[in-house]
Amino acid sequence: MSEKQDKATAYWKENVRYLFILLFIWFAVSYGAGILFKDALDTIKIGGFKLGFWFAQQGSIYVFVILIFVYVRLMNKLDKKYGYDE
Amino acid sequence: MSVQTWTYLLVGITFAIYIGIAIWSRAGSTKEFYVAGGGVSPLANGMATAADWMSAASFISMAGIISFAGYDGSVYLMGWTGGYVLLALLLAPYLRKFGKFTVPDFIGDRYYSKTARIVAVICALIVSFTYVAGQMRGVGVVFSRFLEVDINTGVIIGMIIVLFYAVLGGMKGITYTQVAQYCVLIFAFMVPAIFISIQMTGNPVPQLGMGATVNDGSGMFLLDKLDGLSTELGFAEYTSGSKSVIDVFAITFALMVGTAGLPHVIVRFFTVKRVKDARKSAGIALLLIAILYTTAPAVSVFAKTNLINTVSDKAYDSMPIWFKNWETTGLLAFDDKNNDGKIQYVADKEANELTIDNDIMVLANPEIADLPAWVIALVAAGGLAAALSTAAGLLLVISSSISHDLIKKVFKPNISDKGELWAARIAATVAVVIAGYFGINPPGFVAAVVALAFGLAAASFFPAIVLGIFYKKMNKEGAIAGMIVGIVSMLVYMMKFKFDMFGGGTAEDWWMGISPEGFGTVAMLLNFIVAVIVMQFTPEPPEDVQEIVEDIRIPSGAGEATGH
Numbered sequence: 001m002s003e004k005q006d007k008a009t010a011y012w013k014e015n016v017r018y019l020f021i022l023l024f025i026w027f028a029v030s031y032g033a034g035i036l037f038k039d040a041l042d043t044i045k046i047g048g049f050k051l052g053f054w055f056a057q058q059g060s061i062y063v064f065v066i067l068i069f070v071y072v073r074l075m076n077k078l079d080k081k082y083g084y085d086e
Numbered sequence: 087m088s089v090q091t092w093t094y095l096l097v098g099i100t101f102a103i104y105i106g107i108a109i110w111s112r113a114g115s116t117k118e119f120y121v122a123g124g125g126v127s128p129l130a131n132g133m134a135t136a137a138d139w140m141s142a143a144s145f146i147s148m149a150g151i152i153s154f155a156g157y158d159g160s161v162y163l164m165g166w167t168g169g170y171v172l173l174a175l176l177l178a179p180y181l182r183k184f185g186k187f188t189v190p191d192f193i194g195d196r197y198y199s200k201t202a203r204i205v206a207v208i209c210a211l212i213v214s215f216t217y218v219a220g221q222m223r224g225v226g227v228v229f230s231r232f233l234e235v236d237i238n239t240g241v242i243i244g245m246i247i248v249l250f251y252a253v254l255g256g257m258k259g260i261t262y263t264q265v266a267q268y269c270v271l272i273f274a275f276m277v278p279a280i281f282i283s284i285q286m287t288g289n290p291v292p293q294l295g296m297g298a299t300v301n302d303g304s305g306m307f308l309l310d311k312l313d314g315l316s317t318e319l320g321f322a323e324y325t326s327g328s329k330s331v332i333d334v335f336a337i338t339f340a341l342m343v344g345t346a347g348l349p350h351v352i353v354r355f356f357t358v359k360r361v362k363d364a365r366k367s368a369g370i371a372l373l374l375i376a377i378l379y380t381t382a383p384a385v386s387v388f389a390k391t392n393l394i395n396t397v398s399d400k401a402y403d404s405m406p407i408w409f410k411n412w413e414t415t416g417l418l419a420f421d422d423k424n425n426d427g428k429i430q431y432v433a434d435k436e437a438n439e440l441t442i443d444n445d446i447m448v449l450a451n452p453e454i455a456d457l458p459a460w461v462i463a464l465v466a467a468g469g470l471a472a473a474l475s476t477a478a479g480l481l482l483v484i485s486s487s488i489s490h491d492l493i494k495k496v497f498k499p500n501i502s503d504k505g506e507l508w509a510a511r512i513a514a515t516v517a518v519v520i521a522g523y524f525g526i527n528p529p530g531f532v533a534a535v536v537a538l539a540f541g542l543a544a545a546s547f548f549p550a551i552v553l554g555i556f557y558k559k560m561n562k563e564g565a566i567a568g569m570i571v572g573i574v575s576m577l578v579y580m581m582k583f584k585f586d587m588f589g590g591g592t593a594e595d596w597w598m599g600i601s602p603e604g605f606g607t608v609a610m611l612l613n614f615i616v617a618v619i620v621m622q623f624t625p626e627p628p629e630d631v632q633e634i635v636e637d638i639r640i641p642s643g644a645g646e647a648t649g650h
Contacts, residue, residue: 012639016556019175026171030164035334038157042325048297048307053325056160057152057383058293061167061376068174068369075179075365075641084642086360 011082018074022067030060092463093232100270100467101247104474107266108251108259116506119256120187120486126261126357132370134264135354137271137475139166139345139371140378141217142224145271145472150447152386153393156316158327159386161337165540167372167379168338169345172548174368177346178355180555182364183638187356188483189349189547190491196554197562198631200496205569207491209546210349212573214480214487215521216539217350221477222525225470227445231415232466238526244474245522252478252485253514260478261357267471272377274468278452278461279381282388285455292384312387315394320433324390336604343610344540347548350479353486361641389447392454397429397440405429408453417443477521485514538580541606545572549613558635560617563624568617576609 033041038052046054079085087095113119126134144166152159184192190210194203222241229240251259276292283295287308300308312324322328329337345351354371355364397405402420412418419441420429431440449469452462489510494501501509546569553560553568581587583595583602600608626632 008636008640015639022175023171026168030168030338031335034160034164035331035338039326046297048299048309050309050325053157053160053309054297056157057163058296058380060164061380064167064171065369065373065376067171068365068372071175072365072369076362079362079641084640085362086642 007082011078011084014078015075018071018078022071025063026067029055029063034060087459089232089459089462090234092460093466096460096463096467097233097470100266100471103266104247104251104263107262108255111258111262112254113256113258113507116187116490116503116510118258119507119510120356120482120490121353122256122258122261122357124357125359128358128363128367129370130261130265131354131358131363131367132374133268134261134357135351135367135371136374137264137268137471138260138354138479139351139375139476140268140271140472141476142221142469142473144378144382145275146224146227146445146448146469148448149382149385149389149451150444152383153390153447154442154444156322156324156327158329158334159383160327161329161334161341163379163383165338165341166345167376169342170368170372170375172342172346173351173355174365174372176552176555177352178364178368179361179641180638181352181551182355182358183361183641184634185356187353187490188486189352189551190487191495192554193547193550193565194491194495196631196634197550197565198628199562199566202550202562202566202569203491203495205566206547206550207487209542209569209573210483210487213348213539213543213546214350214483215517215524216542217348218477218480218484218517218521219524221473221480222521224473225477226525227415228449228466228469228473231412231417231449232463241522241525244470244477244525245518248474248477248481249515249518252481252518253511256510257353257357257482260475260482263478264475267475268374270471271468271475272374274464274471275378276381277464278455278457279385279388281457281461282392282451282455283384286388286391292381292388296384296387308387308391312391315391315398319394319398319431324387330599332599333601333604336600336607340541340544340604340606340610343544343548344542344606347543347546347551348540349487349543349547350476350483352547353483354479385448385451389451389454392451393442393447394431396454398431399428401428403427406453406456408450411453412446412450417446481514481517481521484517485510488513538576538584538602538606541576541580541603541609542573544606545576545609545613549610549617553614553617555635555638558632559621559626561621561624561627564617564619564621567620568613571616572609572613575612576606579605579609 034056038056041052042050044051148162181192186192190203190206193206222244225244226237226241229235230237251263279292280290283292284290286301287295287298288301289295289298298308300306300311309325316324358364358367421439423439429440430437432438449465452465489506493509494506550565550569580602583591
């Protein structure tokens with residue numbers, strides 16, 4: 001395997017690892033906190049919000065936005081590390 | 087000035103702006119027509135994507151639906167935003183690197199087959215047409231209530247405006263009008279929300295006001311008060327739903343994956359310069375969308391509380407003027423069943439005397455809260471911006487599917503660039519006319535189908551694209567079989583339970599308790615499974631296709647989008 005290809009494979013592996021971590025969080029806040037464990041979290045109250053309800057209608061959306069910007073940062077760094085930035 | 091004058095003024099000004107932009111940014115080549123020349127900045131693309139995405143349904147209907155569904159409405163909030171995470175992480179950067187004009191372009195090249203391309207075109211057309219008809223209807227509703235023209239005239243005016251800038255400007259015109267439309271619609275959504283939040287809770291931030299205490303000196307939390315009012319009238323508690331967990335899960339998933347698979351959203355990422363910009367503009371788009379999507383549930387809570395307080399057990403004769411106004415549109419109806427002259431709004435269908443259309447909650451909200459006339463007019467302009475921007479994006483997908491994917495790539499490969507541009511314009515015109523027809527004569531199924539467009543997108547495109555990027559050995563046989571099984575199973579389930587075909591059935595017969603809206607999740611899984619199984623028994627994709635896959639995984643050297 002050529003050096004160029006090794007580099008591409010290594011880059012791809014790191015990329016996929018980031019995707020797994022970020023998508024795990026994506027799943028945890030929406031399907032986890034907002035749906036599957038909603039009832040349990042609802043016993044906790046922050047201000048007027050029951051926590052599970054808050055995750056379903058507010059919190060998960062904030063986390064989604066943060067996730068994409070974290071991804072943008074991570075990938076820009078990764079591109080630089082492998083010399084793929086332009 | 088009266089509401090009417092304000093409305094004419096604001097709608098007139100915004101329309102003049104859209105037309106001005108269309109003339110300034112008309113398309114001269116197919117490249118400009120399909121991908122706006124490929125040099126749109128991430129910020130402009132993010133704004134355009136947000137306007138493209140937020141349709142009449144997001145602006146007019148969503149807060150109302152949540153008002154009546156309470157927690158169950160969360161499926162739309164999470165579903166329509168979470169899809170952007172999938173889009174940003176799994177699709178946008180790679181499709182941008184691939185660098186073609188349309189989604190069927192990717193499917194056709196990646197799966198080296200005309201059949202795959204044609205299947206993708208058909209899926210794109212089914213999804214886009216069902217969606218666009220709903221937008222034209224939204225335009226009609228806004229016109230008929232606020233400008234007091236006939237609903238059909240409203241649809242025709244909307245058609246002419248969209249026709250003008252979509253046909254003339256193509257993607258370039260659409261992009262820059264959408265930037266303007268985003269500004270109009272977000273301003274129009276936020277102003278009344280902030281007003282009402284201050285009115286009810288004293289907190290100017292609706293997202294916080296929703297969780298604050300009510301302004302009436304009782305010190306009670308707004309959500310607790312609404313829970314109490316709801317149960318008193320026999321409804322489910324607002325903050326807990328009545329849908330099953332599995333169904334909420336399935337619907338949310340189908341909406342997320344469907345969002346990521348909608349062709350009119352995906353093509354927006356072909357318009358930026360670099361892979362980096364595609365990632366960034368997905369983030370900006372979601373941020374801009376989140377402003378509306380986190381405000382909407384707050385509006386739902388304010389509006390529902392206001393509504394119950396205003397009408398419940400009050401005399402019909404004492405109703406404010408907005409009540410009569412909306413009665414004439416047919417979106418609000420009162421039937422004094424027990425002849426006591428009072429409005430009983432309760433969960434029990436036998437005793438309930440008030441029927442309310444979802445859409446009223448946003449459209450009439452400023453009137454219910456007694457806000458100034460210009461705010462009410464602003465909502466009309468915002469609703470129109472939301473509907474028109476989405477309609478234009480969808481029409482572009484329809485016209486490029488026909489002129490580029492069918493005429494250029496399948497039937498007449500040696501057509502000139504000019505010829506193709508004309509074909510695109512003619513296709514866009516025909517599409518507007520068909521969409522307008524459905525807006526004026528909405529077949530009963532349109533409303534039902536709009537929500538299902540997501541299921542169809544989830545069942546067809548999403549697996550084919552994801553496998554195309556992340557699974558190098560996926561071949562054409564697998565992808566085509568997967569898409570066909572996915573979309574057909576979704577269509578069959580939808581027809582059975584929504585239109586009573588194939589023996590029909592009720593909620594009790596739903597497979598594992600999953601509603602047709604959530605079945606997209608199942609159909610998507612079927613697509614994945616069938617694709618992987620079929621692949622095992624058919625030849626590997628050719629060497630050069632596998633090289634394409636390796637190439638799209640590397641962000642550098644994206645070049646510009648091309649048609650060849």
